Amino acid sequence: MLGKKKRFMGSRWLCSLLVAVLAAGLVLGGCAKKEEAPAGKAAEPIKVGIILPLTGTQAMFGEMEKNSFLMAYEELKAAGKTTISGREIQLLFEDDQSKQDVAKAAAEKLVNRDRVVLLSGGYSSACTNVIAGSAQSMGIPFLIVTGSADEITRQGWQWVFRGTAAPASKYTGALWEMMDKVIKPQRLALIYENTDFGTSSAKGFRQDVEKRGLNLVFDQAYEAGALDFKPMLANMKKTNPDVIFAVSYVMDAALIVKQMKELDFNVNLFVGGAAGYTMPEFKQNAGDAAEYVASTTLWIPNVAWPGAREYFDKYVAKFGKEPDYHGAQAYATMYIIADVLNRAKDFTPESVRQALKATDLMTIMGPIKFEDWEGYTNQSRPTTYVVQWLKGRLEVVWPTEAKSADYVFPVPKWRERK
Amino acid sequence: MTLFGQAVISGFLLGGMYALIAIGMTLIMGVMKIINLAHGALVMVSMYVVYVCYQLWGFDPYLGLFPAMAALFLLGCFIQRYMINRLVHIESILPENQVLLTVGIMLVLTEIVRLIFKSDYRSVTTGYSGDTFFLGDISVNVPMAIGFVIAMAFTYLLHLFLTRTDIGRSIRATAQDRDAALYMGVNAPRITVITFGLGSALAAAGGALLLPIFYLWPDIGHLFTAKAFIITILGGMGSTMGAIFGGLTLGVAESLGATYISMGYKDVVGLIIFLLVLLFLPGGFRSLTKR
Numbered sequence: 228m229l230g231k232k233k234r235f236m237g238s239r240w241l242c243s244l245l246v247a248v249l250a251a252g253l254v255l256g257g258c259a260k261k262e263e264a265p266a267g268k269a270a271e272p273i274k275v276g277i278i279l280p281l282t283g284t285q286a287m288f289g290e291m292e293k294n295s296f297l298m299a300y301e302e303l304k305a306a307g308k309t310t311i312s313g314r315e316i317q318l319l320f321e322d323d324q325s326k327q328d329v330a331k332a333a334a335e336k337l338v339n340r341d342r343v344v345l346l347s348g349g350y351s352s353a354c355t356n357v358i359a360g361s362a363q364s365m366g367i368p369f370l371i372v373t374g375s376a377d378e379i380t381r382q383g384w385q386w387v388f389r390g391t392a393a394p395a396s397k398y399t400g401a402l403w404e405m406m407d408k409v410i411k412p413q414r415l416a417l418i419y420e421n422t423d424f425g426t427s428s429a430k431g432f433r434q435d436v437e438k439r440g441l442n443l444v445f446d447q448a449y450e451a452g453a454l455d456f457k458p459m460l461a462n463m464k465k466t467n468p469d470v471i472f473a474v475s476y477v478m479d480a481a482l483i484v485k486q487m488k489e490l491d492f493n494v495n496l497f498v499g500g501a502a503g504y505t506m507p508e509f510k511q512n513a514g515d516a517a518e519y520v521a522s523t524t525l526w527i528p529n530v531a532w533p534g535a536r537e538y539f540d541k542y543v544a545k546f547g548k549e550p551d552y553h554g555a556q557a558y559a560t561m562y563i564i565a566d567v568l569n570r571a572k573d574f575t576p577e578s579v580r581q582a583l584k585a586t587d588l589m590t591i592m593g594p595i596k597f598e599d600w601e602g603y604t605n606q607s608r609p610t611t612y613v614v615q616w617l618k619g620r621l622e623v624v625w626p627t628e629a630k631s632a633d634y635v636f637p638v639p640k641w642r643e644r645k
Numbered sequence: 646m647t648l649f650g651q652a653v654i655s656g657f658l659l660g661g662m663y664a665l666i667a668i669g670m671t672l673i674m675g676v677m678k679i680i681n682l683a684h685g686a687l688v689m690v691s692m693y694v695v696y697v698c699y700q701l702w703g704f705d706p707y708l709g710l711f712p713a714m715a716a717l718f719l720l721g722c723f724i725q726r727y728m729i730n731r732l733v734h735i736e737s738i739l740p741e742n743q744v745l746l747t748v749g750i751m752l753v754l755t756e757i758v759r760l761i762f763k764s765d766y767r768s769v770t771t772g773y774s775g776d777t778f779f780l781g782d783i784s785v786n787v788p789m790a791i792g793f794v795i796a797m798a799f800t801y802l803l804h805l806f807l808t809r810t811d812i813g814r815s816i817r818a819t820a821q822d823r824d825a826a827l828y829m830g831v832n833a834p835r836i837t838v839i840t841f842g843l844g845s846a847l848a849a850a851g852g853a854l855l856l857p858i859f860y861l862w863p864d865i866g867h868l869f870t871a872k873a874f875i876i877t878i879l880g881g882m883g884s885t886m887g888a889i890f891g892g893l894t895l896g897v898a899e900s901l902g903a904t905y906i907s908m909g910y911k912d913v914v915g916l917i918i919f920l921l922v923l924l925f926l927p928g929g930f931r932s933l934t935k936r
Contacts, residue, residue, distance in 0.1 A: 282756075283864055286764030421909040449908035452868065454859055455659055457784075458903035461651045478766050478860045489777045490784050512768045512860060516775065548765075 272317035273574050275564055276337030278348035278358055279372075283325040284452065285476075287508075288350055291550055292372060292557035293320060298542065299561030308565045316568060319343060323354045330354035334361040344574045345370065345567070347560055350553075352376035352395070352423035359387045368580045370567075372560045373553055376427035380606040386576075388583050390563055390595040391556035393525055393609030395424055396431020398501045401611040402523045403435055405625040406470075409636060410496060416445035416468035418459065418483075419500070420475055425451075428474040428500045444468050451479055456486050469495045477503035481512035488516045488641050495637035496521055498613075505614060505621060507549045519638035521615040526552035526592055527623060529631055530612070535591040559590035647782040652904040653897055654783055660896020661793040666851035666869055667876035667888045668800060669844035675820040675883025676840045677729070679743045683751040684848055684873055685866030690754055691717045691849030692861050693762065699769050706769050707791065710853040714846040721845025724750060725838045751866065759863040768860040792854035799850055800889060803843075807885065816840050820883055848873075875919050881931025890930045894918065
């Protein structure tokens with residue numbers, strides 16, 4: 228009885244403490260804001276908020292993008308483009324921990340506390356969608372780096388811009404051309420992670436399959452980060468597909484192809500839907516099971532756009548690691564930001580938005596122009612490629628005018644490989 | 646039939662390794678009466694130890710298991726001796742302070758590892774990583790089978806240790822009633838230190854066994870904490886045998902769910918079983934044997 232009472236008192240005490248702390252926070256916060264307001268006139272920086280997953284499962288990609296942002300920033304600084312009429316562009320990085328609630332909090336903090344003029348970042352589609360929603364309701368322009376689920380730019384949100392990332396269902400443009408001309412699939416199978424990006428890619432793929440009247444024999448989502456894919460792969464093997472299209476992040480991708488090899492599951496071609504299948508880590512972890520795996524992609528170091536190769540080499544020299552298209556997206560986005568802020572009349576959200584809308588810039592991701600098309604708003608038109616792992620190197624195989632090697636199709640069976 | 650067999654065997658093998666990690670957690674919970682939320686982080690640290698042994702000295706992951714277990718035993722003892730035991734006697738506004746402390750330890754371990762190794766995914770590729778043998782039409786992954794056998798061997802050794810040795814009996818006595826054990830002359834604080842070390846070492850073994858088939862990044866711990874927590878509840882808190890059954894059940898349920906429902910709902914199956922057990926068998930599987 229006594230113990231219970233003590234505990235009750237304890238919780239009441241805790242409550243009052245909490246209230247006190249909150250009240251104090253409010254008062255202090257209020258004070259701080261008042262002091263801040265008159266100070267910022269002369270050389271107050273132009274703040275740009277960037278939200279990336281710097282911890283959590285996707286931290287590896289967040290780190291790559293942050294490095295690329297900073298690399299581009301240094302180059303721009305050397306070229307004198309980061310100081311506009313005496314005010315310097317300042318990048319504020321926030322961590323979304325790959326969680327939607329944290330992403331929302333980060334966006335609100337950047338807008339309300341730090342007073343940024345522009346938001347950027349957005350890695351996973353789920354987080355990007357949340358940030359886009361916040362940006363739209365707060366009236367702050369948001370320039371997306373990676374998040375690519377279709378619906379993010381299909382909601383008519385005029386404050387949301389997507390330049391370096393294609394809508395997920397458009398990643399496959401070059402692939403379908405190759406399917407029609409070369410692969411001519413009979414029995415298609417589709418597997419995808421059950422994230423916004425995965426389901427959005429799958430939806431686009433399904434529509435393309437229907438449009439062509441092809442036979443989709445297997446269609447299943449899986450939980451990203453699984454250890455054992457054999458249940459799904461064994462089910463899929465039973466349906467006997469000739470071409471598999473898979474949307475996965477890098478380590479899932481490596482496990483899937485390794486376990487396909489273990490099950491001796493042969494297909495004519497295995498195509499990944501960008502994301503995981505093009506990364507150096509995929510090759511490292513999948514080992515020889517990566518050979519002949521094809522993938523759609525938005526960018527490769529040997530693409531024709533100016534600066535692409537230089538970016539890749541510089542990144543490798545600086546960080547001792549190969550970047551992939553995610554890094555390139557961040558690098559290109561930093562150039563867009565500098566370009567936009569240099570053109571903006573003043574630094575109100577509205578004029579930054581107008582400057583974004585008028586963008587016409589060549590980047591390492593190709594030409595960027597924010598247009599409204601096919602129900603998308605402020606969406607740049609993507610260029611896509613099909614790549615294939617051949618002798619341990621990622622080669623462009625389609626479109627043929629950009630190819631760096633000839634495609635191998637159908638690929639040899641597991642047991643016929645040495 | 647092949648499909649069913651494939652699902653059950655993969656689930657069973659994986660479940661054995663989950664069980665080993667969960668036993669570490671259940672042991673600590675039995676003695677300390679707290680959920681150790683840093684458990685997954687300890688698994689993660691052990692996997693990095695194995696990884697480093699492999700990269701620097703070319704230790705096979707199954708050899709790296711021993712240094713990892715030794716290192717984690719010491720780390721576990723250290724955490725218990727200098728951190729958790731300090732809080733046991735302190736009267737404070739929150740009785741759950743020890744649990745909060747383990748959350749803090751989890752964060753610190755994760756971020757230290759991130760500082761050293763960055764957030765990159767890492768894996769250990771051995772010559773036999775992708776090897777399989779076939780039972781009829783069912784393919785069995787060699788490292789998974791080895792992992793399962795070693796996990797079961799460790800579980801058996803632990804069982805012998807707890808029932809046959811003096812320290813083992815003291816651990817069980819402390820778990821049953823700490824005060825009574827103290828009166829009987831058991832040095833309970835020392836026993837808690839040993840138990841925490843032992844629990845961490847078992848977690849380390851589980852992590853090391855998973856490394857050849859899975860991969861590694863600093864936040865991998867959450868996955869194991871969640872799985873071990875579910876298994877501990879399934880098996881009945883503090884019960885070693887319960888943890889084995891819990892682990893195997895979870896492994897097989899996930900695998901069957903993935904095969905016959907959809908891989909996207911794999912975790913849902915495990916969690917539904919978790920809820921059902923909580924609703925209809927609140928004491929976990931252990932309460933079945935007691936009746």
